[in-house]
Amino acid sequence: MRLLGLLAIAVLAAVAGGAGPALAAPGTTTPTSPSTPPKSSAPAIPETGIPLLDTLLNSLAGNLGGSSAEADTRQMIVVTAPKANDTSATLTGFERGADGSWKPVIGPTKAFLGSLGMGEPKDNVYRTPEGTFGLDQAFGRLANPGTKMPYKKVDRQDWWDSNMKSPTYNTMVRQAKSPGGDSENLYDSGPVYDYAVNIAHNPQRTPGKASAMFLHVTNNQPTQGCVAIDKELMRKVLVWLDPAKHPKISIGVNQAGPPASSAAPQSSAPNSATPNADSPAMPGADELTQLLGQLTSLVPSLFGTTTGS
Structure with missing residues (x-):
């Protein structure tokens, strides 16, 4: 799950790096004060200056990063x-x-x-x-x-x-x-x-x-x-x-056991397609799919374009 989160963040960061300078108004960049260091051992995600993208990045980190206490x-x-x-x-x-x-x-x-x-x-x-x-x-x-x-x-x-x-x-x-x-x-x-x-x-x-x-x-x-x-x-x-x-x-x-416990019944995710029996579900896949879907719909607005019908 953490690897998926890092890969997705890398993709998003690349988009931010390319789109950010083009969208920012010249001479209006304001330095942001450092935020309080997170309790988690995971590195903080820097702000891109693009409000929509920053919101999506924060959502991604929150859904996939997990807290150090939970991981421990x-x-x-x-x-x-x-x-x-x-x-x-x-x-x-x-x-x-x-x-x-x-x-x-x-x-x-x-x-x-x-x-x-x-x-x-x-x-x-x-x-x-x-x-x-x-x-x-x-x-x-x-x-x-x-x-x-x-x-x-x-x-x-x-x-x-x-x-x-x-x-x-x-x-x-x-x-x-x-x-x-x-x-x-x-x-x-x-x-x-x-x-x-x-x-x-x-x-x-x-x-x-x-x-x-x-x-x-x-x-x-x-x-x-x-x-x-x-x-x-x-x-x-x-x-x-x-x-x-x-x-x-x-x-x-009806509390299930901890993730990946063979002794606990696994509940099916709501509103999701039936997984292929030959390919086990990937942890965090639903959250990643939803967030990348949001990113896909966000990209045109980042570059000032519209999607064709």
């Missing part, structure tokens, strides 16, 4: 249910090998969701967040089972702050008294927190968008928005998780 992800937990209001789901852990292929290494197993299923997370609404999120912090009432994740063995002075008016909202805090609101004592909450890992669905800690969403041990009942699985399997998940592999959790309706 080598562990993915997929949680899928047939309907958004289902209170149980199937959880499978996948790992990407050196050859780039994904293989299931944990599960599939039953998981419990919020009592309102999955969707947009909100405080005081028992709904599991839908989307793909990082896994950043583990904790438990029991000793570290051997995880490589940052792990905290909690006691009665450890709380998860769910007070929307608190400056430490949606973080673990250590203090004698509750931070207030719906904050949870991570020890007194019981065996469900024997092992847990935070689902970083609200890293900006925006009040109202929910806090304390974890993957944790089940009590065989729907949750208040977390994802819950069998205790022994939760211990196995923690031992497996490795922050160096940038683990993520993906939660959704």
